[in-house]
Amino acid sequence: MRRSARLIALGLAATLALSACSDDGETPASGSSGESPSASETPYLEVPEGVELTTQGSELEIGQTATVAYEPRQGQIGALDIKVTATEKASFSMFEGWELTKETRSTSPYFVRARITNVGESDLGGNRVPLYIVDGENRLIESSVFTGTFEPCEGSEFPKKFRNGDRVNACMVYLAPDKGELTAVSFRPTQEFDPITWTGELEKAGAGQGGGKNKNKKQGGGQQQGNGNG
Template sequence: MHTLLMRSRLVPFAASAVLVPALVLAGCSGDDGSKDASASSSQTPSESGSATTKPYLPVPDGVELTAQGSRLDLGKPAVVAYEPRQDTVGVLDVKVTSMEKTTFAASFKGWQIDEATKKTNPYFVHATVKNVGKSDLGGRPVPLYIVDGRNTLIEASMFKSTFKPCPSRPFPKKFGHGDTVKACLVYLSPRHGDLTAVSFRPTQAFDPITWTGELTRPGADQPKKDDKGKKKQGKKG
């Protein structure tokens, strides 16, 4: 048995807006999409993420999938494959670029927050995603979760109207080969939970590919690297 935070929905109304609280359900894995962040695998995780074995799903010639179990730093790309529906394989080049911890006071001004939702911690995740497969993934959700401090996978929240601080949206209506989006995803971690990693884990059996790094505040300068690979602070605008 394990837990999964269901996708929450933020629904505005009248002059203000309401944040619908997230739901935590307990259930066994299966077609309902329930997920636990823990996994066991005989594969050896790869820091570089390069694959040396047969792809776990059929991908176009020339596409090299990142090994399952890879642990990556923010800014490092991964090439992943998944089945968003039967007989369809999506192949994406994903680069998680930043993880941000925010507050309802700072980022949700004008939203009506109920008591249950106030017990969550809000986070923003930025990623660049390119379709390197043959399937049109238009309208599909970006297949990334966060992992909280209790080893639970949490889905991104979705909005029925524009959320300017972090426009958390699915892929565009048409998202075919070669198309790229810069995504911002909103997550609500229950019980004032943490964000310990961003995870690509399309099925229970998949050994997740994860990104970890420093949590920043929205709008903060991101550290840059000089030619020698040392971090330096970006200039303030």
């Protein structure tokens, strides 16, 4: 239980730290313009020929696709088509059998579902899906980490091999501090990046999907965000 609490503390510290870094007038929750996923003229990262990146700052609706690039580690560039398909308000009744700390229960759980295709040249196997949520306090929150399989929402990592043309339907769990609200889904690999965001109707997560097989497992909050090189 002590380890679970420590993971939560790191997750909350990450959101607060990023919020503080954003107080210079830049708004992480939305971009400057872009009502549709238009392609930028000059790519912000080198991507394969024919891949047109969505303009930084684009504000999309759930169901729209953005083409993005990021550096999961130094010297590696990933390019993805990301289609956010749903945002869902979950409840802790769906976490049956998981050990939840008091700190965890002070948050609001959300699921984000997305269809993601590798359109780049790098094998991104094992990397985490580079999506965050934004809460009502304008904080970026990373997806949570589980020590086992959480059946209602499959996970936030790519398969061991995730190469050009591979596609995955991902589901990520987020814990918004202080019972916070999900206001947007954000692609923001670095603090300097003008985020691409998705907004839309918040659905209710399906009932009867409790993780009963996960007894005695521990669940914690998201790990601390780096600078897009994690």
